[in-house]
Amino acid sequence: MRxxxxxxxQRMAIGILxxxxxxxxxxxxxxxxxxxxxxxxxxxxxxxxxAPSDMGRAGGIFPILxxxxxxxxxxxxxxxxxxxxxxVYLAEYTRETRMTRIxxxxxxCLAGVPSILFGLFGFIFFVVMLGFxxxxxxxxxTLAIMVLPTLIRTxxxxxxxxxxxYREVSCSMGATRWQTVWRVILPNALPGIATGVMLSIGRxxxxxxxxxxxxxxxxGRHVPSSLFDSSRTMAVHFYLLAREGISNEYAYGTxxxxxxxxxxxxxxxYWMMHAFIxxxxx
Amino acid sequence: MKRIDEIIARPLLAAIxxxxxxxxxxxxxxxxxxxxxxxxxxxxxxxLGSSDWQPQEGHFxxxxxxxxxxxxxxxxxxxxxxxxxxGAIFLCEFVPRPVMRxxxxxxxxxxxxxxxxxxxxGVMVLAPLVRTHFGGPGLSLLxxxxILGIMVLPTVTSIxxDAIMAVPGAFxEGALALGATRWQSVYMVIxxxxxxxxxxxxILAMGRAIGETMAVxxxxxxTVRVPxxxxxxxxxxxxxxxxxxxxxxxxxxxxxxxxxxxxxxVIMILNALAMTAIRSRxxxxx
Amino acid sequence: MNTMxxxxxxLMVAFLCAVGCGGRKEAVTLAGSTxxxxxxxxxxxxxxxxxxxxxxxxxxxxxxxxxQSALQGTVQIGMADLVQLPADAKTLTATVVAxxxxxxxxxxxxxxxxxxxxxxxxxxxxxxxxWKMVGGADHSITVVSRxxxxxxxxxxxxxxxxxxxxxxxxxxDSNGTIRETVANDPNAMGYLSHGLLNKNIRDVPVxxxxxxxxxVSGGRYKLVRPVFFLTRSDVSSAARDFMAFVLSDVGxxxxxxxxxLSAK
Numbered sequence: 001m002r003x004x005x006x007x008x009x010q011r012m013a014i015g016i017l018x019x020x021x022x023x024x025x026x027x028x029x030x031x032x033x034x035x036x037x038x039x040x041x042x043x044x045x046x047x048x049x050x051a052p053s054d055m056g057r058a059g060g061i062f063p064i065l066x067x068x069x070x071x072x073x074x075x076x077x078x079x080x081x082x083x084x085x086x087x088v089y090l091a092e093y094t095r096e097t098r099m100t101r102i103x104x105x106x107x108x109c110l111a112g113v114p115s116i117l118f119g120l121f122g123f124i125f126f127v128v129m130l131g132f133x134x135x136x137x138x139x140x141x142t143l144a145i146m147v148l149p150t151l152i153r154t155x156x157x158x159x160x161x162x163x164x165x166y167r168e169v170s171c172s173m174g175a176t177r178w179q180t181v182w183r184v185i186l187p188n189a190l191p192g193i194a195t196g197v198m199l200s201i202g203r204x205x206x207x208x209x210x211x212x213x214x215x216x217x218x219x220g221r222h223v224p225s226s227l228f229d230s231s232r233t234m235a236v237h238f239y240l241l242a243r244e245g246i247s248n249e250y251a252y253g254t255x256x257x258x259x260x261x262x263x264x265x266x267x268x269x270y271w272m273m274h275a276f277i278x279x280x281x282x
Numbered sequence: 283m284k285r286i287d288e289i290i291a292r293p294l295l296a297a298i299x300x301x302x303x304x305x306x307x308x309x310x311x312x313x314x315x316x317x318x319x320x321x322x323x324x325x326x327x328x329x330l331g332s333s334d335w336q337p338q339e340g341h342f343x344x345x346x347x348x349x350x351x352x353x354x355x356x357x358x359x360x361x362x363x364x365x366x367x368x369g370a371i372f373l374c375e376f377v378p379r380p381v382m383r384x385x386x387x388x389x390x391x392x393x394x395x396x397x398x399x400x401x402x403x404g405v406m407v408l409a410p411l412v413r414t415h416f417g418g419p420g421l422s423l424l425x426x427x428x429i430l431g432i433m434v435l436p437t438v439t440s441i442x443x444d445a446i447m448a449v450p451g452a453f454x455e456g457a458l459a460l461g462a463t464r465w466q467s468v469y470m471v472i473x474x475x476x477x478x479x480x481x482x483x484x485i486l487a488m489g490r491a492i493g494e495t496m497a498v499x500x501x502x503x504x505t506v507r508v509p510x511x512x513x514x515x516x517x518x519x520x521x522x523x524x525x526x527x528x529x530x531x532x533x534x535x536x537x538x539x540x541x542x543x544x545x546x547x548v549i550m551i552l553n554a555l556a557m558t559a560i561r562s563r564x565x566x567x568x
Numbered sequence: 569m570n571t572m573x574x575x576x577x578x579l580m581v582a583f584l585c586a587v588g589c590g591g592r593k594e595a596v597t598l599a600g601s602t603x604x605x606x607x608x609x610x611x612x613x614x615x616x617x618x619x620x621x622x623x624x625x626x627x628x629x630x631x632x633x634x635x636q637s638a639l640q641g642t643v644q645i646g647m648a649d650l651v652q653l654p655a656d657a658k659t660l661t662a663t664v665v666a667x668x669x670x671x672x673x674x675x676x677x678x679x680x681x682x683x684x685x686x687x688x689x690x691x692x693x694x695x696x697x698x699w700k701m702v703g704g705a706d707h708s709i710t711v712v713s714r715x716x717x718x719x720x721x722x723x724x725x726x727x728x729x730x731x732x733x734x735x736x737x738x739x740x741d742s743n744g745t746i747r748e749t750v751a752n753d754p755n756a757m758g759y760l761s762h763g764l765l766n767k768n769i770r771d772v773p774v775x776x777x778x779x780x781x782x783x784v785s786g787g788r789y790k791l792v793r794p795v796f797f798l799t800r801s802d803v804s805s806a807a808r809d810f811m812a813f814v815l816s817d818v819g820x821x822x823x824x825x826x827x828x829l830s831a832k
Contacts, residue, residue: 010465020368085298114493178291206396244744529632529717
């Protein structure tokens, strides 16, 4: 490249790279701005607290909000003990063997499996075969299996970053392995585990493919009162409103609430991760 | 005398680990058990190579959908990878650290936006643009590739940025001390050092693009036909599963699991590639 | 910190118990035809306001989903709007609750005034590819169809006859989505349940007759299909009550008011 001096080449490179970064940021700003611009005017206390009516053209999204909160909570109620317990077992109670490497490869793979496959499995297994029908139960169990690999992975990483010194000191004071885990390691790994939990919640909120085929898409007036009730999450509601042209206005409103919720969850996760890193540095 | 919690801790945790792994294994086995016999019965060549998808008549050729998934993914990476890597380089090397620390999480926010929002914006904004300026129905491979490209941007940017940041400062300082401009230090030294991390980010993004369902259903047109141009509507593997899942029964349902097996295998290969890339990076820099 | 953890854990458990203790109520569940789904939801709303304590929940998915989920017992009532029910639905009891026309729709800017049944068939088969071949503007036709499991699609294809869907047709998975796709594309053509017509699309008269309630009930418009409620023999009494409501004068009046035809 003798045509340009290094300085000129650098200026051109900075220009092109800056343009690319600008493009990325403008897409981000456009998407969030567009949705919030069209959706926020619709969002009001009434919108958040009323039940939907006329197929979603009027009323609010209260039962849908509750379902969107419930599903990840239920999923985590199952996945957290399983995930953290597995991570503890793999990190503290086993040695690094071929088996653990295979398990780690398997969980990494499953973390990358498309959510539609979880939806397919959940539909055939929970909805049809086990007879749970389209219900919160089917939905939350499917979501639990979906977030389990990520939880195992992030929890194991968080546990592994707890310095060995902690373990040695705890042992030298006479603690059993379980006491060390419960009183020393887990509290110290908590921010890392919490980050994984927050990320899983964020994923569940935005998840549509796995949810629509398992939890169903019933638009009810009432908050689901039983695990066997079917209901919609915000993502499903938005999808159906938008796709079927029922109400673009309310679709944008739902999308605005959804984006704000995910933003909040991501912010909390990011803040937690930083608290974690700051703690490590101390 | 051992404490009670020590006695039960190990077996209990082992049981928890076992049941967690068993449930993960369950889904893998389930999909394979339903899909593999089907593929064996229909024959790999007919399944993967035929373009005739007529479940009611017993024809299950998924070739158009394989082409669609590949096309959409490669198109998405053609857009997302260069932009994402360029953005990562710019943020890490040519921008003050505090600015990078605010902008990088902002880009990662894009990753949190639900895919159906992208899909809807694709239908309302992008598809009409494609239809008026390029022709065709607007719902097409091109539209899907663009939307997916935007969706994988945060993955590529974030992981590439991490890889670039992980390059030791000594590499940069050494290059600059030898008289290189910052840009020269980037493309001669840093990019080579961060190469495996950047490749891993692209591969992971590919995995995400292949697996995307909802946004693709909304913008790709869902036509089961090998596309003649990027403006033709297409149906990806994931979209086909989603659209026929609830109404399929018997052999048809098994065929959807077989498509799942194909997706599974592709993701596993991509994951293995990404991990060898990451491992070679760790080996090289240690 | 420890007490906070314990308290929040207890609160979560209590919350989850409250949710789970609803138990398996006598809910009436329906799934199936996306064309009839909005009407079923309105009827469900009406039924629930008249019978507090009853729960009727409605999902879509298409007529085949309705048949499959009724057969498997996933739902109590399957909704299917097919001209002819498939063989595996023979074990189910089919009750006609309404009748519905299938309109041919185009974008409002499309000026086409009439299409013959043959022209409709040829367009969907891919033989006629340009609007100018049927008297419209010079632009290629974008055909939009439903997925294979749709009742609207099989009714349409069975009545028109000889339809082998063109390989270049777009596929969407519900009536509403077809309506949206056609409303957004000046060159598109699709089919839509008569009850879902709105001002965002135009319905094209077939063989000289528009898809209006008068023409459908008078037999002049040929694309008509019945809407079935499919039930197993072990259907719950709550579901039977709901079905009775739908077939009652009140229910049928509501159906007529919303734009469909009553069962008789």
